[in-house]
Amino acid sequence: MNKRNNTIKGVFLPFAVLLMFSSCAETPGPDEGAADARTIRFASAALTRAAIDDANGLNTPGESFSVWGNYTDNTSGSGTVTGVFDAEKVTYSEGTGWGYENTEYWYPGKTYRFYALHPSVDGLGEGTEATCDYEGSFSVTGFDATHGIDLMVARAEPREINSVQDPAAPVAFAFAHRLARLSFAVKAVGCEATVTAFKVNGVTWKADLSCPASGNPSWSDPQKTADGDSRLTKAGGEITVADGTTVSMLGDVLLPPHTADELAADAVISMAYRLKGDTEDRMAAVKLATGTITQWDAGQQYSYTLTVSASSITLTWKVKAWDEQDTEVSWGPDETGGTN
Template identity: 25%
Template sequence: MRKHLFYLAAAIVAMSSCTESEVVEVSQSKIIGFNSFVGNQTRTEQKGQTLETLKEEGNGFYVFGTYKEENKEEETVVFDGKTTGAHVTWGESWGYSPINFWLEKGTYKFAAYAPQLSITPTFNYANNQMTFPDFVTDGKTDLLVAEAAADGIKGSNPRVVNFTFKHALSKVRFTFIDGWRNDVILSITQIKLKQVKSKGTLTTPGNLQGAGAISKNNWQIQNDKVEFEDKTGIELKVLNSKHLFDNFIIPQTIDDIELEFTVSVRNPNNTFIELDKEKNTVKTITVPLSTGTVTEWIPGNAYNYKLTISGTTFGLKPIQFDVTEVSDWNELDDQDITDGVTNIVTPKNP
């Protein structure tokens, strides 16, 4: 089994700011607006959260924002990260309601995440960090996190708050490739990723703006283990056709994690092919991932495990060909053409 590791691209896409007015005329420079950026993933069919998915109706992101007046210790919550007023969504620009406004004599700090979660994240103003307690991954949901500049934003110099979202989970893909000839029917069912740790607490590092990144050390992982299953069931009939099984997983060390799936193969006339000496036509295959070169899954990285299913998978011997010799030409005697007439001769070695 070949394994390939892909890293997230560094490209960033910018969006225009939110400037929304109500009936009472207010200076636009006093409105707290947001820009959103998302670090691009490798080109995959299941990208998880992207800038495009954030902009889809009802999605967006949730903002934490606090204000601290000069020479005072207490902080005021401006965006609480959970209610409707903290939900920023895309229209013609990024917007939210009701609108908040900059106050001049103080410092703001902001953080954000997506999508909406069943748990309640918190935000620490002093450390510029978010905490996601007892986060549980279902294998299908990507988690984005973002922090504005850690030194805070002065209310006397208001600007649009720029977020660069980072992927807090690892993306693990299994690509099943048909290695049989055309018209043979390859059935792959009961695909399971087993012994995966699914629960942990994430505390962001406080410096995600710019080059900052989530590391595995930002996760406190519990030992709750689950299995993720692809219940679709697939049939591949064309050589090199593919099926993808994607999972978004808490970053972790690969210990006893394994991939399991069941395979059967049928000829075009719908008869099953015997896959071993015992004449079994259905085989369950278990692949321990710890045997590969990748020993841990890192936040923000996408991993693609490629599995080509062919007769070799079951120890069957391929039909092979070889060439041992190509015979020489039979040489004729040299012939002279005299007066336009040539005699027919036989080969030297008839």
């Protein structure tokens, strides 16, 4: 899977991260062979730094996720809670698969619960913190979307271990995207266009996520892109868009969801461009809220294209499945979604 630059509530990915557990005796310190057979193991994969499409994007050396886990003292799930994992980092290595440092085992007569966050806590970036309580409520503060991280959470079904003879069946995490996935492109029709500046303003690039064990996730304390900053800005100088071609401006963009009010109020594409023969830039400012796309939901993908001709500039868009890719050049969206 190619890495990219920089995401339907409750949507689950069509793949799972499997945790391979074996039962173990209540008393720690089994003999070496038995301990190895009963160790909590992780099969399958973690996640890449950019948007995750399928399981093939997971098994990458160096990738990691964090796991929280606990058990209660009876199979009803109530009683004293004992921690098993506290943001334990699980890392993929070539040849050995997924592993972690602090080995844990199953104990009989317990009910286990496990929760996971991608990426691992230490991969969230400086200034970002993440916690998860014993019920599976996540809190991520200071999340910076400009790092291009596919933020996801998962909660495994509670698991009862009744005896040391219980089979070591895998426990699966079904990860849910907590960001919206976006792409922005420019297409030239009947002309050649040179884009000299391209920026998305008025959208949230940093915020805090509250993801309760039950109920809907929510974002707070948003910070938005604005004129004068370098966020969501085309880099690398001028870009020439030949007649009939479509060129991506920002690559793969992952941002927190936006409500209808947030998108309608501030979100805009600002672009400076020239047509062949122009001596000065033409300026365009186009709002991102459309008749079809009134908000951005987590787990959904939105493609925007500015189509430039000699006499006009129009915005076209499409709402797509998370893993749907375009057939045009460099992430250029097709134009079946609508126009402004």
